[in-house]
Amino acid sequence: MKIAVARETREGEARVALVPELVSKLTTLGWRVAVQPGAGAGALHDDEEYVAAGAEVSEDALADAALVVSVGPLDVGTVRSLPAGTATVSFLPTGQNLDLVADLRDCGITSFAMELVPRISRAQSMDALSSQALVAGYRCAIVAAGMLRSFFPLNMTAAGTVPPAQVVVLGAGVAGLQAIATAKRLGAVVKAYDVRAAAAEEIRSMGAVSIDLELETLEGAGGYAREMTEERAARQRELLTPYIAAADALITTAAVPGRQAPMLVTAAMVEQMGPGSVVVDLAAESGGNVEGSVAGEIVRVGHAQVWGGLNVPAQMPGPASRLYAQNVVNLVTLMTRAGGDGDDEAAFAPDFDDEIVAGSCVTHGGEVRHEPTRQALEGTPA
Template identity: 80%
Template structure:
C-alpha cells in the first residue's frame, strides 16, 4: 500500500500533512511513503529529511498512491490524477468546496474530512480542529503582544512602575484558552468570557478572571455553544462594552466550523477603546466576531488596529504541521487492517469515527448534510 504526501498549492498554505519524524510510523504500519517534491518546503522541511526518514520523493506520487494526505483539499487537476478507488484525507469544508466534493464523487475517490472527525473521547488523538486551534490561539496572543505598543507584564523599576496591559478574550474553547494562557505567561492581566457555563472554571484554571454577565448560558453539542437569539446577543454586547472599552487588547475566538461566526463586537464598541488599542479577530475568515474585521488585513476602527486572522495555524507551519500530521497518522492507523498477511487501507464504515469523517465513497456522497445541500443546488 502506498500513501502519498501532497505538496500544498493554495496561496498562503505553509503546512504539510506528514513530517519526517512520523514517516516511520507509517512504514511500521506497512505503507510505502511517497512525498511530492518540496512538499515540506514552506514548513522548512527539506526533501532530504523525508528521504533520510525512509520516504521516497516522487513527482508521480499522487498518480500511484492508494491514499493521499494533504492539509487543504486537493485541486481539481490533482483529484483527476488519482486512480479510481484511491482515498484522500484532508480538511474538506464541504460548504465552501462543493466542486471538490463533486470531483471526488465523480472520480470514484473515497474522501475523509478532518474537520468531520467526531468530537468523542476515542477520537481525541485525531482531532485536527483542536490541534490547529491550539496553534491559532497561541499565535493570536503573540500577534496582540507584538502590535500593542506597550508592555504586557508589570514592570517595577527605579524609574517608576509600568502597569501591565489589560487583555480581554472572548471565547474559551481550545483557541481561547491557549490565547488566555499565553497572554498570562506574557504577564498581562486577562479577563475572559464564554457563553458556556463550564468555561468559567476553565478560564480561571489558566489564570484569568472569568467575566460574569449574569445571562443565560448556552451549552451546545460537541463542546460548542448553541446559537443565541438576537435579543440576547444585543444584551450581551451591551454588558461587554465597558470591559472592551477598558482593554488594551481584545482577542476574539468564537467560531463553529461550517457556520457563520457570531458578531460579538460592533464597530461602536471598538470605537470606545483607547488610543493604540489592538483587536485580534481569529474568526475573521468565517465572517468575523468583530464588525469590520477583514481576513488577512489590519484595519483601523476608531483609535484601534483590528487584525483579521487568515489561515492562522499556517503562520506557524512547523508546530502546526507536526500536530496535524499526528492527527492524520492516527486516523490512517484506525483504517489500516492486515488481511492474509497483507496490509490494506480498509475503512470500517460501521465505526462512528470513520463514518462521521467520510464525505464520498464508491461514487456517492456519504455525508448527508453535504449530499442534501448539493442536491438542493441542482434542483
C-alpha cells in the same frame, strides 16, 4: 500499499500533512510513503529529510497511491487525475467546496475530512481542529503583544511603574484558552468570557478572571456553543462594552466549523477602546467576531488596530504541521489493517461501521455519505 503526501497549492499554506519524524510510524504499518518534491519546504523540512526517514520523493508521488494526504483539499485537476477507488484525507470544508465534493463523488474518490472527525474521547488523538486551534490561539496572543506598543507585564522600576496590559478574550474553546494562557505567561491581566457555563472554571484554571454577565448559558452539541437569539446577542454586546472599552487588547476566538462566526463586537464597541489599542479577530476568515475586521489585513476602527486572522495555524507551520501530521497518522492507523504472521498483507481498509470512519467520510463509492453536504448539493434543506 502506497500513501502519498501532496504538495499544498493554496496560497500562503506552509503546512505539510506528514513530517519526516512520523514516516516510520507508517512504514511500520506496511505503507510505502511517497512525497511530492518541496511538500515540506514551508514547514522547514527538505526533501532529504524525508528520504533519510524512509520515504521516496518524486513528482509522480500521487501515481498509484491508495491514499493521498494533504492539509487543504486537493485541487480539481489533481482529483480528476486520480483513479477511482483512491482515498484522500485532508481538511475539506464542504460548504465552501460543493463543486469539488461533486468531483470527488463523480470520480469515485473516497474522501475523509479532518474537521468532521467526531468529538468523542476515542477520537481525541485525531482531532485536527483542536490541534490547529491550539496553534492559532497561541499565535493570536503573540500577535496582540507584538502590535501593542506597550508592555504586557507589570514593570516596577526606579523610574516608575509601568502597569500591565489589560487583555480581554472572547471565546474559551481550545484557541481561546491557549490565548489566555499565553497572555498570562506574558504577564498581562486577562479577563475572558464564553457563553458556555463550563468555560468559567476553565478560564479561572488558566489564571484569568471569568466575566459573568448573568445571562443564560448556551451549551451546544460537540462542545460548541449553540446559536443565540438576536435579543440575547444585543444584551450580551451591551454588557461586554465596558470590559472592551477598558481593554488594551481584545482577542476574539468564537467560531463553529461550517457556520458563519457570530458577530460579538460591533464597530461602535471597538471605537470606545483607547488610543493604541489592539483587536485580534481569529474568526475573521469565517465572517468575523468583530464588525469591520478583514481576513489577512489590519484595519483601523476608531483608535484601535484590528487584525483579521487568515489561515493562522499556517503562520506557525512547524508545530502546526507536527500536530496535524500526528492527527493524520492516527486516523490512517485506525483505517489500516495490519499484515504479517501468516495473515493477509497490510491494507487500507476503512471500517465504515466505525463511528470515527463513518463520521469523517464525505464521499465513497460514487456517493456523498455526509448527509448535510448531500442535501446542500441536491438543494434540499438540511
